Amino acid sequence: MRAPIDFYFDFTSPYGYFASTRIDELAAKYGREAVWRPMLLGAVFKIAGTGPLPPIPLKGDYALRDIPRFARLLGVPFKLPSVFPMASVPPCRAFYWLHDQNPLRAKEFARAVFHAYFLDDRDISKSETTIDLAADMGVDRDQISAALNDNAVKERLKTEVDLAIKKGVFGSPFIVVDGEPFWGADRLNQVEKWLETGGW
Amino acid sequence: MRAPIDFYFDFTSPYGYFASTRIDELAAKYGREAVWRPMLLGAVFKIAGTGPLPPIPLKGDYALRDIPRFARLLGVPFKLPSVFPMASVPPCRAFYWLHDQNPLRAKEFARAVFHAYFLDDRDISKSETTIDLAADMGVDRDQISAALNDNAVKERLKTEVDLAIKKGVFGSPFIVVDGEPFWGADRLNQVEKWLETGGW
Numbered sequence: 001m002r003a004p005i006d007f008y009f010d011f012t013s014p015y016g017y018f019a020s021t022r023i024d025e026l027a028a029k030y031g032r033e034a035v036w037r038p039m040l041l042g043a044v045f046k047i048a049g050t051g052p053l054p055p056i057p058l059k060g061d062y063a064l065r066d067i068p069r070f071a072r073l074l075g076v077p078f079k080l081p082s083v084f085p086m087a088s089v090p091p092c093r094a095f096y097w098l099h100d101q102n103p104l105r106a107k108e109f110a111r112a113v114f115h116a117y118f119l120d121d122r123d124i125s126k127s128e129t130t131i132d133l134a135a136d137m138g139v140d141r142d143q144i145s146a147a148l149n150d151n152a153v154k155e156r157l158k159t160e161v162d163l164a165i166k167k168g169v170f171g172s173p174f175i176v177v178d179g180e181p182f183w184g185a186d187r188l189n190q191v192e193k194w195l196e197t198g199g200w
Numbered sequence: 201m202r203a204p205i206d207f208y209f210d211f212t213s214p215y216g217y218f219a220s221t222r223i224d225e226l227a228a229k230y231g232r233e234a235v236w237r238p239m240l241l242g243a244v245f246k247i248a249g250t251g252p253l254p255p256i257p258l259k260g261d262y263a264l265r266d267i268p269r270f271a272r273l274l275g276v277p278f279k280l281p282s283v284f285p286m287a288s289v290p291p292c293r294a295f296y297w298l299h300d301q302n303p304l305r306a307k308e309f310a311r312a313v314f315h316a317y318f319l320d321d322r323d324i325s326k327s328e329t330t331i332d333l334a335a336d337m338g339v340d341r342d343q344i345s346a347a348l349n350d351n352a353v354k355e356r357l358k359t360e361v362d363l364a365i366k367k368g369v370f371g372s373p374f375i376v377v378d379g380e381p382f383w384g385a386d387r388l389n390q391v392e393k394w395l396e397t398g399g400w
Contacts, residue, residue, distance in 0.1 A: 047257055056248055056250065165258070168258055
């Protein structure tokens, strides 16, 4: 198997969610694995001086039109959350804690988080939501509760986010194939071409 | 023939240039005409609080990698200009002045401007460049020089830019099909699908 590809995303990014429905299949088609790496766009915004889309004049209105249109085109179930975007620290911490035990379980959890936010309009900024979602998967409530407040887990997420930024990640989704960066759900066709051809 | 589609762009936008190499053919395929509407992203930046890509931390570096990569994928000749981006008031004024006489000549001029900036690294912020490019097409130098300083021509461009912003245009390229807006060279496949299907 060739080197895995990195799939960076923010749990509250619709375009990240869209890419999450395609990335594993796309990677597998070319004998790769996709390593999911949730991160916090809020941390990027501080460095890049950028911010969430909705309040940006003109661009925000367009985004709120483009996002559901993109979902319909892909056939991905989607409902704009009533609070959008929001911080997503608890599910990120839970993801890496689960990942260090079992990467497949972590992906399963991530899919549940996307579902909770983009279909069920749940508040994923709250620890309770993460605990409920993990418990639905059979994770012990006390264990996940403790993990969310564990300093090592907090540090693990911080390190991941710092490393992502160091690697140039500034948006969601952000996919890296053999060192080559691609930003946006609208670059998935280029990701595929890069996987297929090795670059151009 | 069905209603024309609007093709907004900034002369110093590489993605606008890329789209310009495809848009007429794409429109014609579905029995449409593409109306070219150069505008000034600088005016948008003031309203949206955004700015040019290169100085934005992380995102700027990515853009400078994505742009030539996108050009190679499309097979569009491209060289990053030594000053990028820049203001493009003179070619915009000349475009609308030509357009009001002969829209096809205006498109021919626009292609020459893109060529001058993205292949020959010429300074298209200067009136002299616009005068030279127009003269190469057989336009009288005195006439085009006078037009660039004509208050009615200045007003014409201002009105176009104001109207574009009122319609929600905030980036380049920005394509409107039957009232439906699409931003980015990476939305051309969606533009095509919209033309083909009438929406989804």
